[in-house]
Amino acid sequence: MTSHPHLLKSYDDGLEALRRGFQHMGDMAAGNVTEATAAYLAGDEARALGAINRDLDIDAAFEQSRAACFDVLLRFQPVARDLRLIMGIExxxxxxxxxxxxxxxxxxxxxxxxxxxxxxxxxxxxxxxADLVAQTLSLSVTALVTQSTELAKQVLASDARIDAYRDAVFDSALVALKQSPGRAQAHVNRLFVATALERTGDHATNIAEEVLFVSRGVPPGATRTG
Known part of the structure; x- marks a missing residue:
């Protein structure tokens, strides 16, 4: 990439915009995990509809940030760590x-x-x-924006705790199904909610692995133990 000062400033601005856009989308996603779960626990349909509608904003942020990644790649053709950062964000x-x-x-x-x-x-x-999942998702976003391997390791360590929560919810729901079969739908819904939260935790782990890719060139997935 040329060292012309105007192009360098445009490049730096483009990278910063990518970081801000990614952070903003991460804040929306983590916040909606908390909001959707609160709506579920309260049985609040209006609140749930709000969470469903906010997913449209998350989708719009995804499209905008993804287009920005490709724009920076095409305009500036970055190399080395900057290239890995853009790929990691995408x-x-x-x-x-x-x-x-x-x-x-x-x-x-x-x-x-x-x-x-x-x-x-x-x-x-x-x-x-849900609290742990939202915190872990937020932490993974911060880890990538700041390229912090220490924060990424904290995210990876949280994955086992999230899985343990899922297992505990599954065990209690199965017991409840036997004790109160008349509430079967509520118990099954709880299993689906726990699964959705666990999978969200997996996505936080995936983002943390991108941090290791950006910082060290470690291929995403190489850190997973199960």
């Missing part, structure tokens, strides 16, 4: 978009439910799991 955008889809799935279980969740008996594990 890949991670897809993970955020899918995390947004999982939040929408959680919200849809509010709309379809004929037997809402009961937070006092059902919700504690789900709320704690």
């Amino acid at each position: 890949h991670a955008l897809g993970n955020l978009e899918r995390a947004g889809d999982h939040a929408k799935t959680i919200a849809r279980h509010v709309i379809s439910a004929t037997d809402p969740a009961k937070p006092q008996t059902d919700g504690c594990q789900i709320k704690d799991m």
Whole structure:
């Protein structure tokens, strides 16, 4: 890339815009995980509809940021670490978009439910799991924006805790199905919500792996243990 000062400034501005756009999309996705889960636990259809509608904003941010990635690649033809950063952001955008889809799935279980969740008996594990997932997703975004391998390692370490929450929810839901089969739909919905949260955690892990790719050239997926 030429060292002309105007082009260098345009290039730096383009990279910064990519980081800001990715951070903004990450904030929206993590926030909607929290909002959709809160709507599920409260059985609040209006709140759930809001979460479903916000997924459209997440999709729009995905398209805008993805186009910006390709624009910087075509205009400036970056190399080395900058190239890996842009590639990492472009890949991670897809993970955020899918995390947004999982939040929408959680919200849809509010709309379809004929037997809402009961937070006092059902919700504690789900709320704690959702809080951890949203925090982990936000941390993965910050890790990529700042190219922090230490934050990325924290995200990777959280994956096992998220899986443990999912297993605990599954175990309690199966017991509840036997004890109160008349509430089968509510218990099955809880399984679907836990699965959506666990998969969101997987997307956070994928983003953390992109950080290692940007910083070290480690191919995404090489850090996964299971």
